[in-house]
Amino acid sequence: MKKISSVLSKTFIVLMAIITLFPFVYMILSSFMTYQEATSIPPTLFPEKFQWSNFELAMEQAPFVRYFFNTIFVSGISTIGTLITSILGGFALVKLEFKYKNILILIMAALLMVPYEVTIFTNYQTIAQLGLLDTYTALIVPSLASIFYIFYLKEYLTSIPISYYKAAKVDGCSDLDFIRRILVPLAKPALFTMGILSFISGWNSFLWPILVTNSKEMRLLSNGLSSFATESGTNVHLQMAASTIAIVPILILYLVFRKQIIRGVVKSGVKG
Template sequence: MKSKFISKGFIYLILIIGAAFILLPFIWMISTSLKPANEVLTVTPKWVPSEIRWENFKIAFKSAPFKRYFFNSVFVTVMVTVGELITTILAAYAFAKVDFKGKHIIFSLLIATMMVPGEVLIIPNFVTLSKLGWIDSYKALIIPWCGSIFAIFLLRQHFFSIPDELYYAAKIDGCTDFKYLWLIMVPIAKPAIITLVILKVIGSWNSFIWPLIMTNSEEMRTLPVALSNFSSEAGTEYHILMAAATMIILPMIILYIILQKHIISGVSKTGIKG
């Protein structure tokens, strides 16, 4: 009994230390966003500012066209998420329930592409979109991200867990394959779909490298790229930069905290069947 208690205590200690390492950068970011300028780069770090400066957020908001950046981020995130949902649901259904020649070979090749680092594809993708004339447009920010092999794999595994007897029963009632997918399989796979939506929204909202490379004008840039406005050759106002970063990151943190149970539920129910 005593050894079991010690073992649990050790596990909790490791989890607390891990959580501290993850949370400390966020705590420091919020603390810095509320500091006066003279307390940001002190020799002895100050976790609690001597004076809380809420006006840092107001200055950060006025230092860049945040309304335009916010619209771009919301629009791109929504369109990318909707596009990925459509392609993922259709592809996952095809790989899970439809028999066609070369299905397993094609799926294996798609899974193999997940081993290719995304950074390797940036230059070829840039050249391709440049030839198409899509640079500095919503098409460059949205269309390349409307598909995800990981999302297809995750949803395919969930579709595998749905018994085929439901399909046969639906066919007897005169249900078409398309109706069966959207009226029966999609509602059953709701936990996995919600998981994919949450992960895609967070990933798209926080995307930095791709919008930075694919956009040239302020009218097309998204919120993470706005952080570059606070750094110049003259230096960086870190308290203002951290205030801007807090405004950008906080919505996603709140979203994740509220919906984290759906992520856990979706992944735990997916399994590795198939």
């Protein structure tokens, strides 16, 4: 029975892996196809001849160099802001004692249940009233803090003994000095994981940038993929080539730092 159970489990895992990876693999294969092959029914699985020129044509379809710069800049600043606000918020929730602390934690936990789509239009109204539409500020400010990452870091900081904080206070260390000299070095694995995940999230952002920007020069990489839609249809093969170009940096980032990401997630105690 154990052997049968093991075979069934491994078979199930392999099937799930194939289902998960197939769209990604087909996207890469489609990027080398002609338009006829990419839109054929039944689908063509392998191109008859690899069309390397698709990538050059895709980069000429829209200002992708500008999109790459915008995406790296916005994602980088947002990630730095998220790390700063998360370490400050996590420190306050774990190490400090203040009135109504438990109520605040309860309210923040309740806000995690609110769907992103519910808050996005309120954020848009605020940005519009401040006259910040079509600016980098509009793209960056709403993502400078994340309740999820504050709770993520809070779980990690809980494992750091409170005696470290008390000893630092006895030695005359301020809260900011304690965070900079002790807390940040001890929390490096969690902060590293947060930084990678936050950057990936910013890189893949689509809905918010398209809402608060009007000009092509302010769009992000994922928004640039809509440039392949024309009145006569969509250049699917070029769109797949552009998608492949857009996903390669993130794929490399994950492959290089996958061990650190997994280690940070495991140590934080946050699952899902």
